[in-house]
Amino acid sequence: MVLYKIISVLLLLCSMAFPAMAADQVLRVMSHDSFSMDAAHVRAFEEAHGVKVRFLKASGTGAALNQAILSRGKPMADVFYGVDNTFMGRALEADIFLPHASPLLENVPDHLKLDPSFRLTPMAHGDICINYDKAWFAQKGLQPPASLKDLLKPEYKGLLVVQNPATSSPGLGFLLATVDAFGEDGWLAFWEGLRKNDVRVVASWKEAYWGHFTAASKGKRPLVVSYGASPAAEVHFAENKPEKSPTAAITAKGTGFRQVEFAGILRGTALPELAALWLDWMLDKPVQEAIPLSMFMFPANEKAELPEVFQRHAVKLEGTGGLSSERIHAMREVWMDSWTRAVLR
DSSP states (O other): OOOHHHHHHHHHHHHHHHHGGGTTEEEEEETTHHHHOHHHHHHHHHHHHHHHHEEEEEEHHHHHHHOOOOOOOOTSOOEEEEEETTHHHHHHHOOEEEEEOOOGGGOOOOGOOTTTSSSSEEEEEEEEEEEHHHHHHHHHOOOOOSHHHHHHOOOOGTEEEEOOOOTTTHHHHHHHHHHHHOTTTHHHHHHHHHHHTOOESSOOOHHHHHHHBBTSSOOOSEEEEETTHHHHHHHHHHHSOOOOEEEEEEEEETSEEEEEEEEETTOOOOOOOOOOHHHHHHHHHHHHHTTTHHHSSEEETTOOOOOOHHHOOOOOSSSOOOHHHHHHHHHHHHHHHHHHHHHHO
């Protein structure tokens, strides 16, 4: 009888700890194709809430968001990760997210809280900027450019590779950085100057960095549009960890764009409470501390500790610019069309 009572109590405790296990609930998380999450953290969430988590990866941010908008009301997933501030206005206008004011937002700085309606929760951020090959410039006895305007000088002719903003997230971010730096009356002239100075335009970050950047390939371009965290990645993934990164990022004010990534609960989900728990879990320290080495972005939660390689080698822009998500939403397609005519004609 005593054994029976003990077993009954244990079963009761298990049912309280895992109330959803019997229902075989599945939380679906939709994201862009660069999303990465440590499997051990996912298992911890599954075990804590008695669910299974399934990831649905689309293509880039824009394509993934398009799919979410097209399935509005009957979403393909419960949570969407990866809306950034270049597409934030479109996502909010489509009204595909439910509001959720996570209590952990108190640990997120105000400059990352771009949605006062709390439909989008900031999760990570990274600075899109120009990276350079330190050894190449040292061998040539040439100083790397200190500003965007320097890129128009003859000594930097044929040295820069960028991504097409229509097909690449860092390419779009760099385009926005030039609009912010030179204004409506000057940014196109800057790009026309880059074109005359033999800028190379490719479709993706991978093609630019691993196909043309001298520090990472047999390419011939020692300047590439990448991220402030890229020098840390060079050290982290090196077979023999160097004391210093072979690359560096240009971070002077007016030279880059701060990309902020958000997650939100998709309107129409049958699991809004569980989806809210997922957002809170992603914004808590354990997952936030895993973001730097899984996605090479900075965590949104200021309480999260950075890994040593980030502390030593990842950098942030000295100024983040003044383009609002509303203005980006209103002008993005106009700017990209103008860029295409000026640069790819």
